[in-house]
Amino acid sequence: QVQLVESGGGLVQVGDSLRLSCAVSGRTDRSYTMGWFRQAQGKSREFVAAISRSSPTIYYADSVRGRFTISRDSAKNTVTLQMNSLRPEDTAVYYCAARDGALLRGVVHYPHWGQGTQVIVSS
Numbered sequence: 510q511v512q513l514v515e516s517g518g519g520l521v522q523v524g525d526s527l528r529l530s531c532a533v534s535g536r537t538d539r540s541y542t543m544g545w546f547r548q549a550q551g552k553s554r555e556f557v558a559a560i561s562r563s564s565p566t567i568y569y570a571d572s573v574r575g576r577f578t579i580s581r582d583s584a585k586n587t588v589t590l591q592m593n594s595l596r597p598e599d600t601a602v603y604y605c606a607a608r609d610g611a612l613l614r615g616v617v618h619y620p621h622w623g624q625g626t627q628v629i630v631s632s
Contacts, residue, residue, distance in 0.1 A: 510535050510536060510621075511533060511534070511535040511536045511537070511541065511607055511621050512533070512534045512535045512621075513531055513532070513533060513605045513606070513607060513621060513622065513623035514531065514532045514534075514605075514623055514624070515529060515530070515531050515603065515604065515605045515623045515624065515625060515626040516529070516530050516531075516532070516626060517529040517530050517626060518602075518603060518626030518627045518628045519627075519628065519629070520629045520631060521595055521628075521629070521630055521631070522595075522630070522631055522632075523595065523596060523597060523630060523631070523632050524594055524595065525595050525630070526591070526592060526593045526594075526595065527592045527595065527628060528589060528590070528591050528592070529545070529589065529590040529592065529603055529605075529626060529628075530587055530588070530589050530590075531543070531545075531587060531588040531589070531590075531605030531623060532586065532587055533586040533587065533588065533607065534586065537586045540562040540563065540583065541562065541607040541608060541609055541621070542559060542560070542561050542562055542607065542608050542609075542610060542611065542612045542613070543559065543560050543579075543581060543588040543605065543606070543607055544556065544557075544558065544559035544560075544605070544606045544607070544608070544614075544619055545557040545558045545559070545579060545588075545590045545603060545604070545605060545606070546603070546604045546606055546616060546619075547599075547601035547602065547603045547604065547628075548601055548602050548604070548625075549598075549600060549601040549602075550601075552601075553616075554604070554616050555570065555616075556568075556570050556614040556615070556616070557569070557570050557573055557577065557590070557603070558570065558573065558577055558578075558579040558590060559579065559612050559613075559614065560579045560580070560581050560588065560612070561611070561612040565581070566612050567579055568612060568614060572598075573592075573599075576592065576593050576594045576595075577590060577591065577592050577593070578590070578591040578593075579591075588605060590603070592628070595628075595630045596630060597630050597631070597632050598630075599628060599630050600628060600629050600630050601627075601628060602625040602626065602627050602628075603625060603626050603627075603628055604622055604623055604624075604625045605622070605623040606619035606621060606622050606623070607619065607620075607621040608620060608621070
């Protein structure tokens, strides 16, 4: 089993940056595909970005491509989401997720989830 803990959320202004981190513990002997998802109030959870286990392949949602960057530090068992040029529509609870398999975008493909961290972008 793997445990995920997100941190780094907060209240920012339009155009600001935030850096979210996800600490991975438990079965860190396995290398997981890691994803970031978000859920705005009243909406479904949606894919943001994901990074594969090795020789990293990275996917981004169209809405964040060019503004957000996902990265992983396998030695530290962390995954980071650098968010720049934040917009009000980026306001959501952001979740870190893991799967033991190929990189996929669908929420249903990720069995392991963190508790989420709130990001609020104020105009």
